[in-house]
Amino acid sequence: MRKNRKTIGVDAEYVELLKQIAVSRGMSIASYLKRLIEESVKLEEMGYFAPRALSERRVELILSKLGFTIIPRDITSEPMSDEIALERGLVIGKTLRELELNPVEVIELIGLSNQLIVIQGDNIIILPQYDPLRRRLSLLLKGIAKGAGLSIMEGGETTVIMQSRRTSVL
Known part of the structure; x- marks a missing residue:
């Protein structure tokens, strides 16, 4: 089945970086971006600004390395x-x-x-x-x-x- 696609502009340096990341995860750049966009849309539908959610998660990962944990x-x-x-x-x-x-x-x-x-x-x-x-x-x-x-x-x-x-x- 053929997908309806549109072209978006992304800086070449980011395309190369995303390609390297996708390959390191065993994915194509298209499947990696699809997954990234799907998860971003889910966050937005919940009322969260996706870039902020990623930033907060990065901070959580850093804090976990310093001994912080998630406890209800x-x-x-x-x-x-x-x-x-x-x-x-x-x-x-x-x-x-x-x-x-x-x-x-x-x-x-x-x-x-x-x-x-x-x-x-x-x-x-x-x-x-x-x-x-x-x-x-x-x-x-x-x-x-x-x-x-x-x-x-x-x-x-x-x-x-x-x-x-x-x-x-x-």
Whole structure:
């Protein structure tokens, strides 16, 4: 099927740079730009200015290298039981599914930034945690997986989230 396309002007230096980036990611420049534009449009449809969102994400990545993590506010600000942490995760997982967002990306983002998970092939292993805050975060991740309808296997203190194929881009 032939696509209807229009020409846009981009500085030659940016075209070359984008071509190098796309090739390094195993993509053509057309598929890379399509993905970049699709994600930008999604951000704009949500009311965010896409360039600012990219800039903020860059800052988040830099801060993560300095030890900052993403933790839901209510997990740290309120006394919370393990059951409530799990319930909170269920709600988040269901919400992600309803919004058609990838729950695996959220689990990986929170889990990796807090050193709570190990990724092994298509599986995400939630490691046992003995610190109360980290345990609640682990239960939150487990709840997100359950709420989103992901397949999980529990054995002792370890939870494995099984995926049919990797869907994350992190």
